[in-house]
Amino acid sequence: MSDARHVNIVSAEFKADPFPLLARLRAREPVYRTALPDKTPVWLLTRYADVNALFKDERFVKNRRVALTPEQLRSLPWVPPMFRPLERNMLDLDTPDHTRLRSLVHKAFTPSLVERMRGRVQTLADELLDRVAARGEMDLIADYALPLPMTIITEILGVPTADRHKFHKWSQAVVSLGSPNPTVRVIPPVWMFIRYLRRFFKVRRRDPRDDLASALIQAEEEGDKLSEDELLAMVFLLLIAGHETTVNLIGSGVLALLEHPSQLNKLRAEPALMKAAVEELLRYTAPVFMTTERYAREDVALHGATIPRGEMTLGVIGSANRDETVFENPDTLDITREPNRHLSFGQGIHFCLGAPLARMEAQIAVGTLLGRTPDLRLKVSPDALRWRPSMIMRGLDALPVLF
Numbered sequence: 001m002s003d004a005r006h007v008n009i010v011s012a013e014f015k016a017d018p019f020p021l022l023a024r025l026r027a028r029e030p031v032y033r034t035a036l037p038d039k040t041p042v043w044l045l046t047r048y049a050d051v052n053a054l055f056k057d058e059r060f061v062k063n064r065r066v067a068l069t070p071e072q073l074r075s076l077p078w079v080p081p082m083f084r085p086l087e088r089n090m091l092d093l094d095t096p097d098h099t100r101l102r103s104l105v106h107k108a109f110t111p112s113l114v115e116r117m118r119g120r121v122q123t124l125a126d127e128l129l130d131r132v133a134a135r136g137e138m139d140l141i142a143d144y145a146l147p148l149p150m151t152i153i154t155e156i157l158g159v160p161t162a163d164r165h166k167f168h169k170w171s172q173a174v175v176s177l178g179s180p181n182p183t184v185r186v187i188p189p190v191w192m193f194i195r196y197l198r199r200f201f202k203v204r205r206r207d208p209r210d211d212l213a214s215a216l217i218q219a220e221e222e223g224d225k226l227s228e229d230e231l232l233a234m235v236f237l238l239l240i241a242g243h244e245t246t247v248n249l250i251g252s253g254v255l256a257l258l259e260h261p262s263q264l265n266k267l268r269a270e271p272a273l274m275k276a277a278v279e280e281l282l283r284y285t286a287p288v289f290m291t292t293e294r295y296a297r298e299d300v301a302l303h304g305a306t307i308p309r310g311e312m313t314l315g316v317i318g319s320a321n322r323d324e325t326v327f328e329n330p331d332t333l334d335i336t337r338e339p340n341r342h343l344s345f346g347q348g349i350h351f352c353l354g355a356p357l358a359r360m361e362a363q364i365a366v367g368t369l370l371g372r373t374p375d376l377r378l379k380v381s382p383d384a385l386r387w388r389p390s391m392i393m394r395g396l397d398a399l400p401v402l403f
């Protein structure tokens with residue numbers, strides 16, 4: 001596996017075409033040790049059964065402070081104190097903290113509440129396309145796939161939508177990190193993000209509205225349900241998870257359709273296939289390409305390898321979704337695939353809170369786009385497209401299209 005030994009899983013080059021390498025890992029080295037650019041060792045699990053099990057395996061934890069030996073804890077890189085509150089986000093915590101935090105927000109994301117956002121998403125999709133209609137071309141990411149989920153999550157939370165460009169700039173800095181250890185480069189944007197949110201909470205405390213931020217602030221004021229740090233971490237997580245993911249589903253999903261004209265034509269001819277099509281785009285593109293990090297709390301033996309206590313493990317969702325023992329012709333895009341048990345939203349207690357919202361946004365975004373642009377096509381060759389460096393996401397930098 002010499003080709004894999006030095007692969008930089010964060011790089012744009014890896015993201016451009018990771019699938020042949022992942023197929024080899026599934027076949028020959030399903031528990032594979034590599035390192036992040038900052039030299040942190042990381043174990044990759046590439047088979048469906050192993051990634052699925054990782055989501056539920058109690059030998060792995062999210063909170064690394066629980067898993068690490070005292071010696072490993074001492075050698076952790078220094079984290080600026082201002083980052084500490086963000087470690088209290090529910091995706092980085094285990095039970096019982098996770099259960100308490102998740103129950104505070106899950107009501108805001110039930111399928112029925114999400115259904116009520118449907119009309120707003122449709123209006124927004126149409127407005128975004130109206131804006132570029134006369135031009136006959138756009139960057140599908142910046143003009144459409146990004147502003148749609150970004151606007152919706154800011155509206156749900158109640159943070160000023162006009163500031164969304166700022167949030168995006170700040171959250172990009174976080175998402176493009178090549179490791180869970182913050183670098184000096186990321187300090188200014190995260191500091192500005194935190195300062196912005198603390199000021200916003202002050203305003204909402206004085207003037208509560210009918211939005212999720214006000215509901216969370218109320219929970220914080222009631223005392224033992226949510227600490228101030230947890231409030232900050234929750235809004236930070238929701239803002240980032242609410243848009244840095246769906247943008248990739250819409251962007252990479254449209255690219256996949258443009259690269260498979262027969263599937264695109266089938267979907268145009270039968271819009272009722274949209275639900276199944278979005279599930280297939282989720283499987284095929286895996287917008288969140290790796291699970292977030294988990295840490296072995298004891299030595300874990302698997303397929304002849306031993307993951308030592310305290311080391312980071314990632315399940316490669318984009319590989320599990322193409323496991324030939326689970327999916328027939330896994331590298332084929334088939335918008336009628338049934339069943340389609342992809343792992344794109346995870347499994348277990350951290351199963352994506354925003355899955356119903358993301359599905360609805362993508363169904364409307366792709367449906368509206370195809371309905372309004374019968375001659376949609378790429379403006380550049382697929383080889384010229386750049387993928388964004390990131391540890392866990394896989395998404396395009398830009399997607400220039402003509403219509």
Ligand code: HEM
Binds near residue numbers: 351
């Ligand atoms: C296509 C879009 C999306 C994809 C592919 C996606 C994927 C995922 C995955 C794989 C996880 C689990 C990570 C792990 O266990 O390591 C997750 C968790 C989560 N997602 Fe999403 N997500 C999407 C959209 C959203 C949206 C729109 C929101 C917010 C409104 C959201 C909020 C969250 C939250 C809060 C968690 C953590 C849940 C917990 O810890 O209990 N996601 N997502």
